[in-house]
Amino acid sequence: MAKHDQAEDAGHKDGGVFGKNTELIFALLCGVALGTGFGLSYINTIPTWTSLSLYIVAYFFGGYFTAKEAVQTILKGGFEIDFLMLVAAIGAAILGEWAEGALLLFLFSLGHALEHYAMGKARKSIAALTNLAPPTALVVRDGKEEEIHIEKLVLGDIIIIKPNSKIPADGVVIKGEGSVNQAPITGESVPVDKSPVPDPAKDYTSEKSIKPQFRVFAGTINGASVLEVKVIKEAKDSTISRLVKMVNEAEKQKSPTQLFTDKFEKYFVPVVLILVSALCFAFLVIDEPFSKSFYRAMSVLVAASPCALAISTPSAVLSGVARAARGGVLIKGGRPLEDLGSLNAIAFDKTGTITEGKPQLTNAIPLNDISEEELLTVAVAVEKLSDHPLAEAIVKGAMEKLKKQKIPEAHNVKGIIGRGVQAEIGGKKIYIGNKALFNKAGIPQDILKQVEDLEKGGHTSMLVKRDKDFIGILSLMDVPRKDAKRVLSELTDLGIKKMIMLTGDNQQVAEAVAKQIGITEAWGDLMPEDKVKAVQKLDKSEKMVAMVGDGVNDAPAMAKSTVGIAMGAAGSDVALETADIALLGDRLESLPFAIGLSRKAKGIIKQNLWISLGVVGALIPLTILGIASIGPAVIAHEGSTLIVVFNALRLLAYKNDA
The missing domain is CATH 3.40.50.1000 (HAD superfamily/HAD-like)
Known part of the structure; x- marks a missing residue:
């Protein structure tokens, strides 16, 4: 019960005669047999063997999965809490306390089954990610459309995405325009506009950076338009597959608290076993029968088993990682989850x-009685013929202001490296560039001051000169x-x-x-x-x-x-590999969500530790002193285990604005 690895969970999923619910049904049958036997024991006319038979039936149903796991663990050379519970139940039977033993197995098996159900909910949250992508895709091959399983898609296949349907593979848009809801993968609340790539024939499989407007991800949802997409990643390598794989790997990476609890258990369990062994022989020291000493030892064994402690941190880490993944944040394990909350x-x-990440036109200041419209028209005419990175920003920003203004033709455009560009419009020479392009002494003092003030504010400034007159100042900036x-x-x-x-x-x-x-x-x-x-x-x-x-x-x-955080990691292999935490969408607001979730997870882990250690700390002396017997010890023990698991599951409901 203390170790909930994937192999163990897989075994419970296989179940038995009642399918995946077999363990829970067996626990309930154990309870029915126990309750009936206990009730019949109060009817004097019914033989005592009737109740005993029902208790034995309860032992079978309650102890089946406990014994199965205990044997499997022992065969692997392990020694876990299931074995300790089984020993306690057998000990109770030896003492003739069949009802007590059946109660122990009933509550232990019921707790076990409910715990697996609760933990399964957290794992289902991760597994749900794999179901985001549709199982089939409509592919065009040899001019014909056919529906195939996504595993059969190959790089370069052209797939057709119908309106309001899920996208089956990572790819680039080669035909059609429309918006795509990327929230399932990146957490973005607003749909992202998509348009075709400039060169549909190009091989984009090894392209390091593809602009967001061209790229689509498996599992995202197409809007109202038909899109044709070229597959650039096989199903096993898609962003969603990598995400699921990494989230599952993250679950195995232990947090600092988990490492502490593992170390604590390493020393605690042997101490408990020595204490229980010593208590079995208490009758040699104090005046009481062996049966009483043995019963007390079994009670302590139940009370001291650190089930709740063992599951308290992994359940919180699993729930936190799963919730983060649903919000477009990949957290690679318990360590970064806890560290993020301690920043x-x-x-x-x-x-x-x-x-x-790209410059934008921030100012267009006309000079010498020139209108802003005329300044922008001249700038666009020249810069649209330039290949300089800033030219694109000037043209884009100016055209947004000019709307559909007619742009004159520029001739003899020539770049001046590191300084600017020159051209001719209507027989007049146009110069656009930085201060170095012009003789500083030739720039009027008032204009020079305006340029320097803009540069102090973080802007990249350019002067625009027509023949002998300065007609304006343009400024650009990579805006926040x-x-x-x-x-x-x-x-x-x-x-x-x-x-x-x-x-x-x-x-x-x-x-x-x-x-x-x-x-x-x-x-x-x-x-x-x-x-x-x-x-x-x-x-x-x-x-x-x-x-x-x-x-x-x-x-x-x-x-x-302490924690490396990558922005916009969806589709970026390097970012996914290097970062401890990857914000899959290009959204800065995911950061407060991730930190808030981490703080909540840290708080829940602390609560779980106090609950689990507190219950064990209280039960051990109570059972040693004989104040609490096996029954109350089991109820408190199993109750605390379920409390910490369901407390951890609260993380699955964490809200972004919490």
Whole structure:
């Protein structure tokens, strides 16, 4: 009963004559036989052997699974609590206390069955993830549509996703546009718009980063449009399969508390066995019959069995990991689950974690009586012909403001490396670039001040010049995520004392972003190795520190932190492998949810420890002194075991806003 490994649970699922409910039905039959025998014992006209026969029947049904597990464990060289309970029941029978022994087996077997049922609920929560993906897919082969099992899909297959149906495989959209509900995998509450990849013929199976608008995951739900998807991962390698595998592996990884309880049991069980053996011979020291000493020893054996202690932490870890997975957070075991709830500081990578990860047009300031519309039109005409990374951001931002404005044609476009771009529009020369493109002395002082003020605020600024006149200033910035400020505030409320942003950008930009979102400190001008040193420094001062990043270039810093947390890990093999905790969706708000869940799990683990240790601590002296017999000891013992399991199951109902 103390060890609930997968092999044991598998055995209970196989059940017996009554299927998977055999153990519970056997326990109930034991109770019926015990109750009937006990009732008949009060009727003088009925022979005593009738009640005894019913108690023997109760022994069979109550002891069947207990004996089966005890034998299996002994054959493997183990020694568990099932064996101790069996010895106690046999001891009661030897003393002629058949009713007491039957009561022990009834409550033990009933507790065992209900406990397996309760733990099964937590495991079903994980198993439900595997059922998210449909069993079949509609595939197009040789120009014909056919429905096949998802295991038979091969890389490069084209599958058709009908409206409002589940997506059967990881892939990229090659035809059709629409939204997909990704909540089952990433926890995102808002459907994500999907569109076809630019090159449908390309092999995307080994592509490291695929934009979210092109990618779909098995188990997500298509919206109202028909999509054609190219399969890029086999069923066994899909994000959902990897998630289920990792959650199951996480269950096996022990938490610090679990390691403590294992160590405690290692010394506690032998001490109990020595105590029980000594109590069997108490009649040699005190004036009482052997039967009384033996009965007391059996009572102590039941009272001291640490069933509740053994199951208290694994049940909470299993429930916590399962609940996190349902919320789009992969927690790899008990250690990160507990550590996450003990954090004092969090270090964030800036780009793509705190910020959107791509520059946006933030300001278009017209100069010399030029309208904003004219400035943006000139900028779009030139930048749409440039391949510079910032050009795309300028064009996108400007077009959103211009709507369907007609754009003039630019000619003789030429990039000036590290400075900007030049072109001609309507016979006039246009220059767009940084201060270095222009002679600093030639930039009017008032315009130069505006540019420098923007740069102090963390913006990348560009001047726009037409012939001899400056007609405007454009500024871009990798803007903070919309939810960043709120998330950081929630983390503060959760008790995180220090939040530091680490970035390769200059200190000025780092401080500007930090000011906007209310982060504690910003450390700029950092190389990847500097981030590792920064995390080590935080680890020394704050003891428990997490590093949040994208799981690729931040992997070394994550490895040095107490808990490494990867953002947007769905579909990213590297992020899933390197991080202790993976936020599957690209959602910063998953972080307070994960920390809140961890705090709740830590609280429940502590409660379970107090309950289990408290009951054992109270029962041992009560049974030694003879105040409590086997019956009350069994009730308290089994009751505490069920209490800790059902207490742990409360984590499955944890709410995001709790």
